[in-house]
Amino acid sequence: MRRILIAFAVAGLSATCGLGLAQAQPQPATPPAPDAGAPADPALALVKDRCTMCHDTDIIAATPRTATGWGDLVASMVRRGAQLNDDEKAQVVAYLAKTYPAPAAD
Numbered sequence: 001m002r003r004i005l006i007a008f009a010v011a012g013l014s015a016t017c018g019l020g021l022a023q024a025q026p027q028p029a030t031p032p033a034p035d036a037g038a039p040a041d042p043a044l045a046l047v048k049d050r051c052t053m054c055h056d057t058d059i060i061a062a063t064p065r066t067a068t069g070w071g072d073l074v075a076s077m078v079r080r081g082a083q084l085n086d087d088e089k090a091q092v093v094a095y096l097a098k099t100y101p102a103p104a105a106d
């Protein structure tokens with residue numbers, strides 16, 4: 001409880017300081033978010049576009065793999081007919097390996 005009160009006090013204090021600063025040096029009211037206007041991950045767009053011709057993306061999330069495993073899998077999907085050039089394939093493999101990594105072996 002005491003911690004919460006202190007947190008409030010500190011927040012109040014910094015809000016006051018912030019106000020003082022804003023008056024001394026006019027700043028835009030709301031700074032833009034760091035990723036404002038950034039496009040969604042292009043690799044995700046590729047997955048949504050090229051990996052859903054034959055099945056849902058659920059099948060992808062359901063089978064985490066190592067980077068090598070994703071490389072083999074994507075190569076096998078390309079053999080089946082997935083439309084990805086080498087560059088797109090590399091992006092998709094990197095994205096899948098990052099997003100659906102194999103659980104650590106224990």
Ligand code: HEC
Pocket residue numbers: 047050051052053054055059060063073074077080081082083084092
């Ligand atoms: C041309 C059709 C087609 C496209 C395009 C396709 N797949 Fe598949 N995929 C299949 C078929 C058919 C199966 C089921 C047969 C199997 O598991 O061997 C499958 C199965 C899978 C599985 C489950 C495999 C397993 O062993 O658990 C995953 C994961 C997968 N696909 C991911 C992808 C990804 C990622 C892409 C995009 C790069 C993709 N697929 C594009 C046809 C396709």
